[in-house]
Amino acid sequence: MSERTLMGGNIAVAEGAILAGCRAYFGYPITPQNDLLEHMAHRMPEVGGVFLQTESELAAINMVYGAAATGIRAMTSTSSPGFSLQQEGISYMAGSETPAVIANIMRAGPGLGNIGGAQGDYMQCTRGGGHGDYSLICLAPSTVQEMMDLTMLAFELADKYRNPVIVMADGFLGQAMEPVVMRDPVRALPEKKWAITGAKGRPKNLINSFEMNPIDHPARIKLLLEKWERMRQQEMRYEGLNLEDAEIVLIAFGSAARSGLSAMQMARRNKIKVGLLRPITVMPFSYQPLADLAERGCKFVVAEMSGGQMLEDVRMAVGNDSEIRLVNSYGGVPLTADAIFEALDLLV
Amino acid sequence: MNEEEYRIFGRPEVMEDRPTHFCPGCGHGIIQRMIGEVIDELGIQERAICIGSIGCTVTSYAYFKVDGLEAAHGRAPAVATAIKRCHPELIAFTIQGDGDLASIGMAEIVHACARGENFTVIFANNATYGMTGGQLAPTTLLGMYTSSTPLGRSEKQAGFPIRVSEMLATLDGPSYIARVAVHTPANVRKARKAIEIAFRAQMAGLGLSLVEVLSMCPINWKVEPRQAPAWMNEKMIPQYPLGEFKVIPEVERLRRSMRG
Numbered sequence: 001m002s003e004r005t006l007m008g009g010n011i012a013v014a015e016g017a018i019l020a021g022c023r024a025y026f027g028y029p030i031t032p033q034n035d036l037l038e039h040m041a042h043r044m045p046e047v048g049g050v051f052l053q054t055e056s057e058l059a060a061i062n063m064v065y066g067a068a069a070t071g072i073r074a075m076t077s078t079s080s081p082g083f084s085l086q087q088e089g090i091s092y093m094a095g096s097e098t099p100a101v102i103a104n105i106m107r108a109g110p111g112l113g114n115i116g117g118a119q120g121d122y123m124q125c126t127r128g129g130g131h132g133d134y135s136l137i138c139l140a141p142s143t144v145q146e147m148m149d150l151t152m153l154a155f156e157l158a159d160k161y162r163n164p165v166i167v168m169a170d171g172f173l174g175q176a177m178e179p180v181v182m183r184d185p186v187r188a189l190p191e192k193k194w195a196i197t198g199a200k201g202r203p204k205n206l207i208n209s210f211e212m213n214p215i216d217h218p219a220r221i222k223l224l225l226e227k228w229e230r231m232r233q234q235e236m237r238y239e240g241l242n243l244e245d246a247e248i249v250l251i252a253f254g255s256a257a258r259s260g261l262s263a264m265q266m267a268r269r270n271k272i273k274v275g276l277l278r279p280i281t282v283m284p285f286s287y288q289p290l291a292d293l294a295e296r297g298c299k300f301v302v303a304e305m306s307g308g309q310m311l312e313d314v315r316m317a318v319g320n321d322s323e324i325r326l327v328n329s330y331g332g333v334p335l336t337a338d339a340i341f342e343a344l345d346l347l348v
Numbered sequence: 349m350n351e352e353e354y355r356i357f358g359r360p361e362v363m364e365d366r367p368t369h370f371c372p373g374c375g376h377g378i379i380q381r382m383i384g385e386v387i388d389e390l391g392i393q394e395r396a397i398c399i400g401s402i403g404c405t406v407t408s409y410a411y412f413k414v415d416g417l418e419a420a421h422g423r424a425p426a427v428a429t430a431i432k433r434c435h436p437e438l439i440a441f442t443i444q445g446d447g448d449l450a451s452i453g454m455a456e457i458v459h460a461c462a463r464g465e466n467f468t469v470i471f472a473n474n475a476t477y478g479m480t481g482g483q484l485a486p487t488t489l490l491g492m493y494t495s496s497t498p499l500g501r502s503e504k505q506a507g508f509p510i511r512v513s514e515m516l517a518t519l520d521g522p523s524y525i526a527r528v529a530v531h532t533p534a535n536v537r538k539a540r541k542a543i544e545i546a547f548r549a550q551m552a553g554l555g556l557s558l559v560e561v562l563s564m565c566p567i568n569w570k571v572e573p574r575q576a577p578a579w580m581n582e583k584m585i586p587q588y589p590l591g592e593f594k595v596i597p598e599v600e601r602l603r604r605s606m607r608g
Contacts, residue, residue, distance in 0.1 A: 023434075024430065024433070024434055026430065050430075050433045050434055052429070052430075052433060054426070054459075055455055055456070055458075055459040056455060058423065058426075058455075058456075059423070059426040059429075059455070059456055059459065060426075062419065062420060062423035062426035062427050062430075062456070063426050063427065063429055063430035063433075064430070065417075065419075065420075065423075065426075065427055065430070066399075066417065066419075066426065066427035066428065066429065066430030066431045066434075067430040067431070067433070067434045069417050069427075069431070070430075070431055070434050070435055070438075072434050074430070074434075088420050088423075089420060089423070092418075092419075092420050096417075096418070196397055196415035196416065196417055196431075197415065197435065197438070198394050198395040198396070198397070198414075198415055198438055199393070199394060199396075199413060199414050199415045200394035200395070201394075204412075204413055204414055204415050204416065205415045205416075206409055206415070206416045206417070206418075207416070207417040207418065208400070208409070208416070208417065208418035209418065210406060210407070210418055212369065212407065
């Protein structure tokens with residue numbers, strides 16, 4: 001099946017979820033992801049799933065927790081201020097090993113900010129964001145096709161690790177329209193013996209993150225830490241373009257990576273040896289590939305739509321001896337290819 | 349004589365053989381037991397889901413041999429909503445205290461009621477935050493001393509206590525809302541009956557059922573356990589009158605068909 005359909009980014013997330021077997025969606029209206037919620041309002045009943053518009057993002061994430069605890073593939077979508085509210089529930093899901101997918105279609109902050117696209121939730125998405133030390137996989141699509149594909153991957157990884165997974169896109173990508181190749185629906189879903197479905201013919205199952213006695217708690221956390229370490233070792237993904245001979249490496253994800261691609265092409269036309277490293281998982285981050293490029297003597301340009309958050313990860317990866325420039329936009333405006341090209345040109 | 353003949357008071361089948369973590373004179377143990385008796389009587393152990401909340405109800409799921417989940421503070425009605433929407437055949441119940449349900453979780457319970465979600469809420473009201481050391485709760489009585497109202501609750505500083513059952517009964521979604529107490533054996537019998545009605549209402553798919561149980565907290569009321577029932581009678585019940593606040597006709601018919 002390779003039918004091409006013109007589709008919006010947010011709709012591609014919804015359709016990707018349905019293809020992945022998601023049958024429960026809970027959400028609250030917030031721009032710029034309203035079309036995702038509205039799409040689910042008619043699609044979930046069509047596929048025999050559950051749709052509920054909730055009283056708040058808090059209720060939405062806790063409903064995802066409840067639905068996912070019964071073994072169903074469940075998700076919510078929101079945008080930055082709503083994502084802040086959902087940190088509580090995400091922490092509970094990480095602590096109780098409940099798999100689910102949360103799509104954060106980022107807008108500008110802090111506070112109310114505005115509804116323009118942004119990447120300012122990078123730290124919140126990649127560092128967990130909620131209380132307690134836990135880790136999440138965070139996927140960063142940069143095309144509408146990837147909005148679909150990475151949402152499908154998110155459900156797979158959530159179940160694989162029994163952990164919440166974040167799909168992190170910006171509002172520009174959520175609203176973008178592009179042709180999408182429809183994927184085959186996932187037919188075989190994993191068995192979930194841990195799910196709460198009624199204790200019939202088996203001992204009871206519990207979904208919790210609580211230990212009354214601190215003496216008993218470290219052993220449980222140790223297992224979680226080991227799991228998250230496995231996740232970090234095995235799930236790092238990135239796309240590299242023209243890295244082989246690159247003297248300057250541009251690092252960008254999401255919408256910024258699209259401007260980055262144009263900027264790289266402009267630079268190449270000007271005989272500047274630029275390569276693009278686009279993290280697909282921003283958590284786990286591409287530390288090793290960047291460290292290898294630093295070893296080779298590359299210079300780095302970080303292009304992102306925030307005050308400079310991924311910049312810290314890049315600095316951690318390449319060390320203090322490499323030259324790094326930040327080119328960014330913030331406040332809900334796109335980062336242009338011209339601005340990125342200028343930054344590349346300055347490094348030559 | 350064998351052991352069976354000796355036994356006049358056993359543990360409900362569904363309850364785990366373990367001591368509770370409740371303080372002397374606390375009403376929570378009675379509440380747990382009543383729920384256990386009702387689960388046994390209705391034969392729903394294999395499809396019951398216990399949703400614990402935060403506060404003294406935190407380990408509720410530890411006392412029942414049923415599948416369980418621990419919800420975040422105040423969010424149990426959201427969790428229960430999703431479980432029942434995804435699996436209507438399960439019997440979901442939350443056990444929530446007054447801080448959990450009537451303060452931080454007020455939005456979740458109000459909207460679950462408004463939507464008429466089909467699960468059961470056992471709401472333990474002891475007029476204080478028991479687990480954290482007896483602070484002001486939304487249900488704390490006027491004039492009542494708590495660790496965060498050292499001069500007693502004044503309406504000017506801390507507002508008025510909330511009558512949850514009366515308030516939720518104004519909504520159209522719930523099928524059954526009652527307030528009961530566990531300070532005397534006669535009241536315990538009535539409370540058990542109300543809990544049974546609430547579970548039966550859920551089994552019949554009639555919408556949200558809620559039983560508010562006035563429960564003793566002698567440690568934080570700073571009275572002797574044996575004096576706590578009298579304290580409840582004198583102080584709490586005038587503010588929180590016992591009775592049924594919402595009984596839809598289908599529940600009324602269901603109740604009439606119950607034995608006893």
